[in-house]
Amino acid sequence: MTTTPLPARTAEAAPCCDEFARLSRRGLLTGGAALGATAVVGSAVITAATASAASAAAGKADSVLVVLSLRGAADGLSLVVPYSDPAYYRARPRIAIPKSTLLATDGTFGLHPELRPLLPLWTSGELAAVHATGLPAPNRSHFAAMEAIEDADPGSERRQGWLNRLVGQIPGSSPLQGFNLGGGVVPTSLFGPNPVMAAGDVDGVRFAGDDEWDEGGRLRSLHTLWDGQRGALGTAMRSAFDSVSDFEPVKATADNRTARSYPNSELGRALSQVARIVRGDVGVGVVTVDQGAWDMHTDVGTLEWGAMRRNAADLAASIAAFFTDLGSQRSKVTLVAFSEFGRRVAENDSWGLDHGYGNVMLLAGAGVKGGRYYGTMRPLEDGLDSDVAVTTDYRSVLSEVVTTRLGASRASVFPGFQPEDVGVMSSL
Known part of the structure; x- marks a missing residue:
């Protein structure tokens, strides 16, 4: 392999888009709370946007869907390389991935060599990629695209994400059915009338001050204050009481981050917590x-x-460790990873890539017809403003997941959308 000189640079690059710099956790949390009733439980948040969403005792889940958002617009042409198209190499003379280094090649596509930890999933038929996926129309604004892809209901004025609609299809209405692992902020995909929970980690699901020194006094006071209250906030608080109680078996499970070789990264730590939740099997x-x-x-x-x-x-090491860590629960978990949009075909002068359009989706785990690439990629162009054309609406992929794995109504989760057959998922 030829050694490529590194360009001169003095520090790691900061996020390039002003949108990321302007966003604050406080702003997001305030926006979410203004649209519904939010109960804060220690470092966890339970959101119930309407008073009609009543809490129910948690039960066991037959299938679990893990949605991994690659925030910031991942470059699908680097993760899954269309090495048979010469325009790819012409457009990226310095950053293209050499064909000789690619994994799981099929004559058209190959995986980035750093995805090697995922090869066991690929060879066992549990990992697949769908290329040239995306929104129906280009949208190069990070947060406008995130909003569109997570709402997944173009033209609707109703504030409800596709995962909140999906949660509404699952029997019962416990907040435990929908869970965001990531600092207590509910993403657009989960926001809506059906109650959900968000927390930074498993141990954060508790009432602040309810500890061994309090002897239950704070919790008794909260029950006195809220048990008889009506309205959305009262509903959210009662959901919080039930959910914290139901979550105790999860908190009793071990954190296998070290034992399962998770990377010491935000994603590695988060997926280790997700594995604890799934192994706890509380619904x-x-x-x-x-x-x-x-x-x-x-x-x-x-x-x-x-x-x-x-x-x-x-990404690869975290997902591989996660599926190993699931143990006996592995056979019911499906993971889908995707981004708000892709990057341009051609590299820029800064050894980087600017906002584009089409992208790749990765699917792993239960029900995935893996070990192959899906989707149709049109021949690339190597001009400065050339995009990957979207040939598969991302909702077609997700429709197969929610109907085959969770038995949900496609029309309810993706209103007005008529999916095409992708073929990446097998029926239960």
Whole structure:
């Protein structure tokens, strides 16, 4: 392999888009709370947007969907490389992945070499990729695209995400059915009238001050205050009481982060917590988690250095450790990873890639017809503004997941949408 000189740079690149710099956790939390009733439980948040959503005791989940959002617009052409198209190499003379290093090649596509930890899933038929997926129309704004892809109901004025609609299809209405692992902020995909929970970690699901020194006094006071209250906030608080109680078996499970070789990264720590939730088997049917830092306008790099190498390695090692950690619960978990949009075909002058359109989706676990690539990619163009054309609406992929794995109504989860047959999922 030829050694590529590294460009001069003095520090790691900061996020390039002003949208990321302007966003604050406080702003997101305030926006979410203004649209519904939110109960804060220690470091956890339970959101119930309407008073009609009553709490129910948690039960066991037959299937679990884990949605991994690659925030910042991951470059699908680096993760799953269309190496048979010469335009790919013409457009990326410095950052293209050499064909000789690719994994799981099929004559058209190959995996980035840093995805090697995922090869056992690929060879066992539990990992697949669908290329050239995305929104119906280009949207190069990170947060407008996130909103659109997580709402998944174009033209509707109703504030409800597709996962909240999915939770509404699962019998019962416990907040445990929908869970966001990531700092207590409910993403757009989970927001809506059906109650859900968000927390930064498993041990954060508790009432602040309810500890061994309090002897239950704070919890008794909260029950006195809220048990008889009506309205959305009272509903949210009663959901919080039930959920904290139901979550105790999860908190009793071990954190196998070290034993299962999770990376010491935000994604590794988050997926180790998701594994605890799934192993606790208390009725969680949908979990969301994020991996950030995919907005690579600069320093995408090569196989020797750069942000793509680091992020791809973290992604692969975290997912591989997660599926190992699931143990006996592995056979019911399906993971879908995707991003708000892709990157341009051509590299820019900063060893990076600017906002694009079409992208790749990765699916792993139960029900996935893996070990192959899906989707149709049109021949690439190598001009400065060339995009990956979207040939498969991302909702077609998700429709197969929610109907085959969770038995949900496609029309209810994705209103007005007529999916095409992708064929990536098998029936239960």
